[in-house]
Structures are given as structure tokens and as C-alpha cells.
Amino acid sequence: MPSVYKEVPVQELRGCVEPETLPFEHTGALEPLEEGVVGQERAIDAIKFGMGMKEKGYNIYIAGPGKAGLTYIARTFLEEQAKKEPTPPDWCYVHNFKQPDEPKSLKLSAGRGKELKKDMEEFINTLQAKIPEVFDSEDYRAKETEVQQAFEKRRREIVDELSEIAKEEGFILQFSQVGMVIIPANQEGQPMSQEELSELSEEEKKALREKSDELQEKMKAAIKRIREAEAEFKEKHAKLDNEIALFVVGQLIEHYVEKYQDEPEVLDYLKAVQEDILENIDDFKKKPESQQQMGPFPVQPKEAVFRKYDVNVLIDNSETEGAPVVIESNPAYPNLFGTIERQAWFGALFTDFTMIKPGALHKANGGYLVMKALDLLKWYLSWEAVKRALRDGVIKIEDLGELYGIFSTRTIRPEPIPLDVKIVLTGDPYLFHLLYIYDDRFQKLFKVKAHMDDQMERKDEAILQCARMISRFCQENQIRHLDRSGVARVLEYSMEVTGDRDKLSLELGDISDLLREANYFAGLDNAQFIGRDHVHQAIQKRIYRANLIEERIKELVKKDIFWVETTGEKVGQVNGLSVLMTGDHEFGKPNRITATVSVGREGVVAIERESKLSGNIHTKGVLILSSFLKERFAHNKPISLSASLCFEQSYGMVDGDSASSTELYAILSALSGVPIKQGIAVTGSVSQKGEIQPVGGVTQKIEAFFDICAHKGLTGDQGVIIPEKNVPNLMLKQEVVDAVQEGKFHIWPVSRIEEGIEILTGVPAGELQPDGTYPEGTVFRKADDRLREIAEIVKRFGKDENGDDKASADDGNGGGCPTCER
Incomplete structure (x- = not known):
């Protein structure tokens, strides 16, 4: 071909990375990249801004191509930053003694939720053991007998007084199954017979009736006095029981009041617990072993009587370091907002506050919840509920069927928990544009867009960062490290993906798959490191697995x-x-x-x-x-x-x-x-x-x-x-x-x-x-x-x-x- 036509120089036909130019022997000798993110300065700046803006509506949408590793970047970067933030509180659900159908939520310092649950179990168990002992003690029986005897004495005095008055008037006071009865008496002091009554004159009968009416009034007054004495007895007995129970309960609960004195919501709850125990002290008088219920479906006493004193630890942040970062891959409504479970008992379904289960929003409360935008949008109910929760600032645990009128059964309505979470959605930029235009709430709730790039400039600093990122990936996934030639071939593949010798690919999902596949071929060779040949083999095998149609077309072309x-x-x-x-x-x-x-x-x-x-x-x-x-x-x-x-x-x-x-x-x-x-x-x-x-x-x-x-x-x-x-x-x-x-x-x-x-x-x-x-x-x-x-x-x-x-x-x-x- 004549030389007058300009041709592309050979050195510009392919971008090459010479292994000798890389300043390391293998990636194992490099310090892994701390944040795990490279070449995304624009997006990282936006994410940091969104994390720092605590005002309402500054949730984050990370936009980028599918292979850019959006969720991986979000998780790794957010986790590093979230460790520096304060750990959110624990949340518990407890029985509402005033409105049992509306369980109360308790906010406690991180790690104290399970402590409260354990303390309440110990407290109730101790009461079950101590209260029967106290009420079986000689001191209590002596005081109870004293009150009982005082009542009996008072009742006898009233009866004797009424009997004496009746006797003076010629009547006898008798006791029957229906109560006290006043009967006329004869000369011998015995009840008059019918014959004796018939022999009386009309004047005598009239006088007898008048006396009987007077005595009836006095008997009514006496009965009233007896009832008042009985009420006084019950009051004194209840006061005695209350004093004894208050002594035991107050002595035990004082320790927990001191322990949780910096938790105001817990103090209110302990006060309500004490009041309810005193009102229902009879439930504690019997020893646990005597409370076994007989029947085809025995129920444990704890479940039957004392379940209301349990503490349902909804969120336990005792082992959380900093703010939580939760990845929700299936954002269905129950997975996000929690559920109210039901238990079958005697053929019926029942529920209570102990069956409330948390959702991803509860687990991420005080931190960050990461979801794929497309996954969330597939669940229309979840998407609408998330927007509503962000707008109202609370998490409501509601029965899905009752919420949307599918069916209506009696259930509980837990008290809403305040919502303090940063939602991070990942998805395609085009999806962001559609939501921004067609969903009027979206632009008010997701004000921060972190746009991920799919490529970056090929510079020496960027190459070293890529090698450090590869080192982190190999370390996290426990695969072989790459030697210099292997890193060089990965970088060349990265340029092939971008179609530009001056650019490196940021599609981390594609690169990470290549590293795993190259590690497989290095394992077949029993190699210590992943080399250039292993990476090249992985690339060629990847092409071979996918190019059947290409080979068929080439075959047709070759055959004319x-x-x-x-x-x-x-x-x-x-x-x-x-x-x-x-x-x-x-x-x-x-x-x-x-x-x-x-x-x-x-x-x-x-x-x-x-x-x-x-x-x-x-x-x-x-x-x-x-x-x-x-x-x-x-x-x-x-x-x-x-x-x-x-x-x-x-x-x-x-x-x-x-x-x-x-x-x-x-x-x-x-x-x-x-x-x-x-x-x-x-x-x-x-x-x-x-x-x-x-x-x-x-x-x-x-x-x-x-x-x-x-x-x-x-x-x-x-x-x-x-x-x-x-x-x-x-x-x-x-x-x-x-x-x-x-x-x-x-x-x-x-x-x-x-x-x-x-x-x-x-x-x-x-x-x-x-x-x-x-x-x-x-x-x-x-x-x-x-x-x-x-x-x-x-x-x-x-x-x-x-x-x-x-x-x-x-x-x-x-x-x-x-x-x-x-």
C-alpha cells in the first residue's frame, strides 16, 4: 500500500501497562484501600454531604450503571463513615396497663434493652417466690387473724344487740339459709305455732305486726351495720395485703429505679408495673408450682398470667459500633416496617406486644438503610409507605390486611416509634430522572444525588489506588493476591471495557468477577499469585462462554x-x-x-x-x-x-x-x-x-x-x-x-x-x-x-x-x- 496514506502508529493500536512500571511486587504487599472506593470523588462528596445534612428530606440517591458496584460502594463507604457517628438507642415494646391494645414503646440507651428484659424477668420471678412466702408467714397470719377476729367480734355484737331487742319485744332472732329472720315467741320463749297465732285477738295480732315492723327496720339497720363492718374488714384486709406487698415490691423495685434513673421512660414503666402488681397481688400469692392448669392444652403460668410483664426488645444495639448500616435486598412491606405475629390457641389466633417483630427501618433507625431503587419500586405499597414514614417522621407497625381493608380482625396497635434514618437508594440515572419528574414527593425527600462515574482518568495515582483496591478485594474475599503482571492485565482489560486508552473502568462488579475467575485458573495451576496468564485466560474463557453466535456468524462469512x-x-x-x-x-x-x-x-x-x-x-x-x-x-x-x-x-x-x-x-x-x-x-x-x-x-x-x-x-x-x-x-x-x-x-x-x-x-x-x-x-x-x-x-x-x-x-x-x- 502506498506510504502517502497516513496510518495509525503501531504503538497506538493498543494501550499497554508494563508490569515493570508498577511500584510493587504483588498486591499483598500493598496497604488495602481504606474506603474501598476509587475514582468517585464527585459521588463521594455528595454522599458525605447527604450524611452530614441531618435535616429532613436530605436522603441520598446513588445513580450509576448496574456494574459500577453501587451497593458495594454504598455499604463499604457508609460503614466506614457510620462508625464515627453515635450509636442509636435501643427500642422495646412493653404492655400498656391502661390501654392493653396499644403497646407502649420504650427508648433506652444502647445495650440497655436486653438488660431491662433480664431485670424484669428476675424481678417477676423473685416476686413469685417471695410474695407467697410473705403471705404464708406467721406475722402476716397473726395480723390477718387479728383483723378477722375484730370483724367477727363486731358482727357478733351487732347480732347479739339485735337479738336482745327482739327478745324484749317477745320475738326470737333466728338464722336460716336466706339470712336472719325475726319470729314471734310464746310464754315459754319458743316460736309461736300457727294454732297459737290463730288464737290471738285482732288487737293482739295488730300489736304483734307493729312490733314486727319495728324490729324489721332495726334488723335492716343491723344488717347495714354488718355490711359496713364487712366492707371495713375487706378494706383493712386489702390494706394489710397492700402494705405487705408494697413492702416486698417496693424493696425489690427500688434497686431497678436506681439503676435506670437516667432512663425516664423506664421509670414511668416501672411505676406502672408496681401499680399493676399491687392491684393484682392475688396472682402472686400462689406458688408457681400450684398454678399448673389442667386440660388438653396446658398453658404455662408465665404465659397465662405474667406475660404482660415481659419486655419485647425490638432493637438491640449493644454490639453496634457507631450508626447501623442495613442492606435490605427484599423491601417488601413486612420486611421494612415489621410484623405483628399471631399464635394459635384453642383454635383461635391471638397476639400481644411480645409478638411484635422489627423491620429494616427499625434496625436502621439512627443510621442508614440501603436499598436498590428498582427493588423498592416493585413493591408499590412499600414505596408509598416509605415516603409516608419519611414525611411523618414515625415508623408505624400496622397489619397489612387491615391497613388496606383486605380483612379486619382484632389486633394491637403499637405506639409509633420516631424515625431518624437516612434512606440510601441505588439505581440507574434514568430511573432517578423519571422519579424526579413524575413523583412529586421524590424530589422533596431525595434532595441529594450522588452520580457515580463509570470510568476515570488513567494516571499513576489512579493505577496505584486500583491496585490497593484489588488488594482489599482479595483480602476481603480470601482469594489469591495478584502479582505485577496480573495487575497490568487487569488494567488493560479495564481500558478495553472503557474503549479508551486514557480511561480505566469503574464497573467494579465486572472487575471483581474477573478477579474471582482468574483466581480459579490460578488454583488449577497451584500458583501462589494470580498472574497475567491467569487473568488473560479468564478473559478469553469469558468470551468463549458468550460468543457462540459470533462464531456462527464468522463461520457463515468464511463459507461465503x-x-x-x-x-x-x-x-x-x-x-x-x-x-x-x-x-x-x-x-x-x-x-x-x-x-x-x-x-x-x-x-x-x-x-x-x-x-x-x-x-x-x-x-x-x-x-x-x-x-x-x-x-x-x-x-x-x-x-x-x-x-x-x-x-x-x-x-x-x-x-x-x-x-x-x-x-x-x-x-x-x-x-x-x-x-x-x-x-x-x-x-x-x-x-x-x-x-x-x-x-x-x-x-x-x-x-x-x-x-x-x-x-x-x-x-x-x-x-x-x-x-x-x-x-x-x-x-x-x-x-x-x-x-x-x-x-x-x-x-x-x-x-x-x-x-x-x-x-x-x-x-x-x-x-x-x-x-x-x-x-x-x-x-x-x-x-x-x-x-x-x-x-x-x-x-x-x-x-x-x-x-x-x-x-x-x-x-x-x-x-x-x-x-x-x-
Whole structure:
């Protein structure tokens, strides 16, 4: 190939990292990166700001690509920072003695929740043992007997007094099952019989009834006095029990009051416990062993009677260092807000405060809760509830069925717990934009956006940071460390992923998978360290597992089923290059692009567009071709032509503008009649001014065409034309680099369409001269001549029946052709 055409220097075909330039022997000798995050200064600054802003609404959304390791970065960085923050308090649920259906929440210092639970268990157990002993003691029995005897004496005195009055009036006081009865008496002091009563005169009977009525009133008064004495007895007995119980309970509870004197909520709870115990002291009088219940479903006394004195430790931060960082991978409503469990008993379901279970919001309260935004949005109820909790500043544990009216059963309503948590969502930037626009609450609640980058500048400092990060990863995952050659190959792979020799990938998920896979191959070799060969083998095996479709397409191309020519010359035919993606793998594919030009007025027509196999961007690229033709050739004549473009043997959608320059070369060849060398492939988009613009996937495209040429035989004239601005993106495999160095393959960078057409045809493109023509023998001159010829033909055949010239009769638009211009 003539040396007049500029080629890409061999050293710029692939970015390399020389192991000798790395200032370490292996990553095990490096100090692991503390924060585990590299190259994310912008995002880290935003995260620090969000963590520092304690005001309401400054929750964090970490936006970045899926493979950037968003959750890993969030966890590692947040955990390091959260250790410096104060540890949040414990939270417990206890029985509400005033409203049993509304359990109370208790706030305690970190680690004291389980202490309170243990202390309450000891307290109740001690009371169960001591109170029966006290009430069985001789002192208590003596005092109880004294009170009992006083009552009995008072009752006897009242009865004797009433009996004496009745006797004086000629009546007898008797006791029966229904109570006291006053009966008239005879001379002998015995109850009168019916015969004796009948023998009395009316005056005597009347006097007897009057006396009986008086005595009945006195008996009622006596009974009232007895009841008052009985009430006084019960009061004295209860006071005695209360004094005894208060002595025992007060003596025991005083220790806990002193212990929790700096916990005001606990003091209130202990006061309520003491009052309830005194009110229900009879539950403690019996010894535990005598309280066993008989029946088919025995219930433990603790469960039956003393369960209300339990303490449900909802959140225990005794072992938490700093603020908690919770990762919730399944943000369903119960997992976030907690649940109220139920227990079956005698065929029915019941619940109480001891069955309240915490959710992720409770565990992260006072710290940070990390979730994937998409996972949270999949649970619509959870998303709405989270926004409501952030707005109201409380965590409500509610039954999901009752909350949304699915079913209604009696349940408890725990007292809400104040919410002090920083929500950290991770997700795609596009998802952030959608939420910001369509969810009016989102922008009020998530005011901090931490945008993660997917690449960083390749500098010496960054390379060392990457090596330290690799060291941390190997240490955390307990895999082999990498030697210098292994690190160098990982860095080269990182450049391959970014498609830029001056950039390193920050897609940590992809890199971490590569390290694990390389460790596997190092294990097969029983190597001490992961070396370059192990990393390279992992990369190649990864490609091999995913490139079945690529190999099938290559096979079809090699068999000429997919027809791609690599030798000879043809008019209106050029090799284009495209990129195909199969999810986890992308590869290049050569395509024959053909163009035909004929007399007509249709302009440039893309067969893919007409057959609805063209995307919008490809359609735009075709329209640019028409603009280029106008700009180059319509300055002194109207353009009338019909040009047809086609991706041969393409049976799927075609999109993108990276083939627009290739299509233009085919049209210029078809117009000028100058053949194009088939050993050259082309990629690059073109502007209306003929500038060659950069495209994506240039490395894959070059390697795809090289493989075909290598299979059919390298002639030394073959190569690829690429945009000059894509040179920094080249990361070609060593096989291609070696072929270029040996002169068997060529890569030409071009910046204008004129450079490309000269390389493809070997004929100068031609510069526009002052007289509006192009030099003889140039490609543009031949194309210009052909366009003039077509315009004359259109003009000649465009006359109407009366001999009028249609081209002259139209509004100067070149015979009505939409692509023509005066």
C-alpha cells in the first residue's frame, strides 16, 4: 500500500501497562484501600454531604450503571463513615396497663434493652417466690387473724344487740339459709305455732305486726351495720395485703429505679408495673408450682398470667459500633416496617406486644438503610409507605390486611416509634430522572444525588489506588493476591471495557468477577499469585462462554454464505462494519453495502428505511447524505437522481449512523464509476460538510474484519478506515497489532470524506476550483459529470405534451425533486 496514506502508529493500536512500571511486587504487599472506593470523588462528596445534612428530606440517591458496584460502594463507604457517628438507642415494646391494645414503646440507651428484659424477668420471678412466702408467714397470719377476729367480734355484737331487742319485744332472732329472720315467741320463749297465732285477738295480732315492723327496720339497720363492718374488714384486709406487698415490691423495685434513673421512660414503666402488681397481688400469692392448669392444652403460668410483664426488645444495639448500616435486598412491606405475629390457641389466633417483630427501618433507625431503587419500586405499597414514614417522621407497625381493608380482625396497635434514618437508594440515572419528574414527593425527600462515574482518568495515582483496591478485594474475599503482571492485565482489560486508552473502568462488579475467575485458573495451576496468564485466560474463557453466535456468524462469512469480499475492486460496493450485542457480549460484523444510481427524482433511498428495518438514527444518517451531495454538487446545477442503498444480507433492524460514511463512499463510487477496493472496510459517521465523526465499537469492528481477511489470506493491501478521533479508543488484540507491524494489515485514520475515498479508490477526490468545477480525473469530477448528465436527461424527458419544460415551470427546485437545489 502506498506510504502517502497516513496510518495509525503501531504503538497506538493498543494501550499497554508494563508490569515493570508498577511500584510493587504483588498486591499483598500493598496497604488495602481504606474506603474501598476509587475514582468517585464527585459521588463521594455528595454522599458525605447527604450524611452530614441531618435535616429532613436530605436522603441520598446513588445513580450509576448496574456494574459500577453501587451497593458495594454504598455499604463499604457508609460503614466506614457510620462508625464515627453515635450509636442509636435501643427500642422495646412493653404492655400498656391502661390501654392493653396499644403497646407502649420504650427508648433506652444502647445495650440497655436486653438488660431491662433480664431485670424484669428476675424481678417477676423473685416476686413469685417471695410474695407467697410473705403471705404464708406467721406475722402476716397473726395480723390477718387479728383483723378477722375484730370483724367477727363486731358482727357478733351487732347480732347479739339485735337479738336482745327482739327478745324484749317477745320475738326470737333466728338464722336460716336466706339470712336472719325475726319470729314471734310464746310464754315459754319458743316460736309461736300457727294454732297459737290463730288464737290471738285482732288487737293482739295488730300489736304483734307493729312490733314486727319495728324490729324489721332495726334488723335492716343491723344488717347495714354488718355490711359496713364487712366492707371495713375487706378494706383493712386489702390494706394489710397492700402494705405487705408494697413492702416486698417496693424493696425489690427500688434497686431497678436506681439503676435506670437516667432512663425516664423506664421509670414511668416501672411505676406502672408496681401499680399493676399491687392491684393484682392475688396472682402472686400462689406458688408457681400450684398454678399448673389442667386440660388438653396446658398453658404455662408465665404465659397465662405474667406475660404482660415481659419486655419485647425490638432493637438491640449493644454490639453496634457507631450508626447501623442495613442492606435490605427484599423491601417488601413486612420486611421494612415489621410484623405483628399471631399464635394459635384453642383454635383461635391471638397476639400481644411480645409478638411484635422489627423491620429494616427499625434496625436502621439512627443510621442508614440501603436499598436498590428498582427493588423498592416493585413493591408499590412499600414505596408509598416509605415516603409516608419519611414525611411523618414515625415508623408505624400496622397489619397489612387491615391497613388496606383486605380483612379486619382484632389486633394491637403499637405506639409509633420516631424515625431518624437516612434512606440510601441505588439505581440507574434514568430511573432517578423519571422519579424526579413524575413523583412529586421524590424530589422533596431525595434532595441529594450522588452520580457515580463509570470510568476515570488513567494516571499513576489512579493505577496505584486500583491496585490497593484489588488488594482489599482479595483480602476481603480470601482469594489469591495478584502479582505485577496480573495487575497490568487487569488494567488493560479495564481500558478495553472503557474503549479508551486514557480511561480505566469503574464497573467494579465486572472487575471483581474477573478477579474471582482468574483466581480459579490460578488454583488449577497451584500458583501462589494470580498472574497475567491467569487473568488473560479468564478473559478469553469469558468470551468463549458468550460468543457462540459470533462464531456462527464468522463461520457463515468464511463459507461465503454471508458474502464479504476481501480482494478485488467493485463499483458501488464497500465493506461496512457494524456491532452486534447479545446481552453479555458484543462483537463486530462486516457487511456488504451496495449503492445504485439511476435517472430519477426520488433522491437517496435506503432500502432498510423503506422496508421498515431502519432505526431513526440510521434514517438521519441517510438524510445527511443528501445534504452532503447538495453541498458538494448542487452549487451550479439542480440535482436529479435516484440512488438506492442496501445492507446486503441484512435481515434485522439497522440503526446508528456509524455506516453513513460507508454509504456515502458507495454512492460516490456508483456516481463516478470508480471502483472501490474490497480489501478495505470502513466505519465512521459523516457530517453535512463531509467531516468524519467518531463512532463506537471501533476495536470490535477492526478485529471482526481482520479475522475474515486472515481466514481468506492477508495480502498486505487490506485494512480498515476509521475516524481519526477514534484512535485513542483502539485496544486491538495482539494478533492484529503484529499483523500491522509486519505490514500485512493497515489501519488508516481519516478526518474528511476526501481522504477516505482516495484510500478506497486510489484516485484523488478533487478540490473545488474557482470556476465551480473539479479537476479532471478526480472522483468528484466524475461524479459531478454524471450528476450533470442525469440532470440533462431529466430535463429532456421532463417536457410536457406542448413542449414546455417542466423543470423551468417548477419553482426552481430541480424539476420537483425534493433533493434538488438551484
